Amino acid sequence: MELQHMDTIPEISGSPTSGFIIGSVFISLLAWITYYKLVNFIISSRNVQWNFNIVATTHALLLTSMSLVCMTYYNPPLLTKLCDSNQRPAAMVLSICLGYFIYDTSWCLIYWSEHKNVMNVVHHVITIAIISVVLSVGVSAEASTNIIFATEISTPFFMFRWFLREAQMKESLLYHVNDFIFFGLYVTFRVFIGTWYVWNVISYPDCPPLVVELSLLAISAVSWAWVPSLCKMFFYKIKKLMSSTDIQSGTSHVETKVPSLV
Secondary structure, eight states, X not given: OOOOTTTTSOOOOSOOOHHHHHHHHHHHHHHHHHHHHHXXXXXXXXXXXXXXXXXXXXXXXXXXXXXXXXXXXXXOOTTSSTTOBOOHHHHHHHHHHHHXXXXXXXXXXXXXXXXXXXXXXXXXXXXXXXXXXXXXXXXXXXXXXXXXXXHHTTHHXXXXXXXXXXXXXXXXXXXXXXXXXXXXXXXXXIIIIHHHHHHHHHTSTTOOOHHHHHHHHHHHHHHHHTHHHXXXXXXXXXXXXXXXXXXXXXXXXOOOOOOOOO
């Protein structure tokens, strides 16, 4: 029996209204704040950074999944209709993402005295500006959700890295394997595929206004900004692992620092 591909997918197409976008962003912001408060209540024994990173990991997993659904069922095929008017599924994903980054940036500023992370705040402010531009101009939301998938797919592994370090497992085999997966996904999707896709969007005929093009270029610039540190981490880890006689016993001592990406 032949299955109809779109029969099981709810029809929510159509251009989003300003009220739809504003409402979605507000609900998203409220939901992330509530979720963070709930995590703090349930896991009160942990510090705020731990609970904050649980929320960040949830966001990465959720946005990766939602953007994949958009790419599979709602967005046009890759490299086609790259500058069309925004549709509700993609606008919803961007609105949820925007609400999260407003919450995330606010948290960073509230706890600035304890966690001074300039690059993290700058990265999030740029992301807020980019998403706001795409939603306000009304074009390229579908292309942006494709880019979100490429940029977020490596983030859960980065967050898992942080949790492993907090659990004093940075010398374990699991920690090293996770590092290599994170590096591979970041370079493959966020740097190479992401840059290739952004270039195709901005060079597409009848492309969106200059402000959208600059915003998409900023996404690539942010991704490339961490490449030197990541490469340094990768090759330093390779060197240490090659000189180690027994990784599983914890005799290797690999100290690497990766800048915050979320």
